[in-house]
Amino acid sequence: MHTKSDSDLTSLEATSPKHPLYYVQSPSAHEAEKMSFGSSPFGSPGHHYHSSPIHHSRESSTSRFSASLKNTARNNGYWKRLQRVGDSVEEEVDEEDVRQKKAIKRFYVVCFVLSFVVLFSVFSLVLWAASTSYPPEIYVKRLVFERFNVQSGMDISGVPTDMLSINSTVKIFYRNTGTFFGVDVKIAPIQLWYYQRNLAHGLKVKFHQRRKTQRTIITSVSAYQLPLYGAVPGLSSRNGGHDNISLPLNLTIGVRSRAYVLGKLVKPKFYRTIRCQVTLHGSKLGKPVNLANACVHLN
Template sequence: MHNNTDSEVTSLSPSSPIRSPRPPAYYVQSPSSDSHDGEKTTSMHSTPVLSPTGSPPHSNSSVGRHSRQSSSSRVSGSLKPGSRKILPSDDRGWQRKGGKERRECYVIEEEGLLEDEEREKSFPRRYYFLIFVVGFIVLFSLFSLILWGASKPQKPKITMKSITFQEFKIQAGSDYSGVATEMITINSTVKMIYRNTGTFFGVHVTATPLDLSYFELPIGSGTMRKFYQSRKSQRSVTVTVTGNKVPMHGSGAGLSTSTGTTTIPVQLKLSFIVRSRAYVLGKLVKPKFIKKIDCNITFHPNKINAPISLKNSCTYD
């Protein structure tokens, strides 16, 4: 660049018109870094920038700061969590856009990523256990319901086989209050077959007392012992039904004889209830089966110690 000196100005002829002085020239220095052996050498390239208005130098610096602030705000506003990072090796971009502003952008971006990671980690810790428990309860309940539904049709089967009277006597006597009446004494054995049809569960079996009655008058009773029946198996059950000098209060007037042995057939009824409890899944799934059995029996005097078939004489409800 060539600048006018004072000698040149004074050498002008007096007749030449007077010109207004030129505004001072301003220079912008652009840094360029060249690295050689770890040392930086800065070459200054002077470029004149003429200010037509002759504004002072500080106006340009304020404009530059404003432009840098606006550009940094635009950069920081455009950066969001998940956006591409500018590598630190990009020295020119680092120096060109300002190290301080770029570091602030990195800090904001890293904080956003850390918040996202913490949010993702906090969700499993808080809700995964609850989701697991709820899912387990739902699946377990569904599995239990399936087992219960599959076990209900597999009801146990009870088949009455026979009843045998070892003793059957009706003779005159008196009750506990001293009133004269006929007294009946019986001793019999009832046989039945119990079969568990369950394919994947056993059953615990109980029963109410076996009641033997004559026209609604109880004359004998027997108790079946509890037992456990495994899956797909059966057993023969024997119950003793007895009655010792039971007062009949006029009901057996036509049955008594001097020998105590009746000469006519006697209509009797045997009634009881069998309860079976299956433990399919511990005590959580335990279906219950109830069977009510009624048998009509005709006793003949010549059937002492002879089995009386009950195959077609019983109803099962």
């Protein structure tokens, strides 16, 4: 090493700034060896290596974190299974609730339909019973024999016999007593009988009668060239005039009335058969025969 002279030191002091001076002393070789040997972890066989507290804390925190992750994964799997089970149970409960609601709705619908049918049936029955208490009033007022003739002739097969021609009119009174319904009326058959022999028949009559109204019907009862074959002993072309003829007859009239109380659902029907006893007098042709007290209602 070179030693500096006093002049050098003086010049160095003059040139360097005025700061405090620090001196670093290097250790000797023996001290450096001791320091290196003591600081080495493998320098002394009697000493063992111990990890630092920081290292231990890192390992423990890592193990705890991994364990917590495993526990969290297991818990997540368990909760997922529970959630799936819960969802399936909720779906089953929801399906059961839907089925119960549908069953309740069907029950209510069936009850409503049955109640409506029962109530409507009772209402219709009440209307029917009420309408049957208003039967029509029917009277046969009179019968007029306008023409009467018996002459010889032949039937369609050429057999000779007496042929009857008769023309008459009958007057019928009809009244609908119903207060809340009209009726369709058909008058048929209208027939003149000599015991079991049908001598004449009338035309079929149809009409509609409104509630609490009445009418008079006049229809014809006639026969033309009816072969008798001797079935009516009092009638013969050989007897000459007809002024002395007195022939007991029966006039039968069938009347059918159908009421429409509730449309076509409630339709009470009224059947009436009227039989009137009348006598044909050859000397009273064209004169009305009063039948007010000569008729009976069979049903």
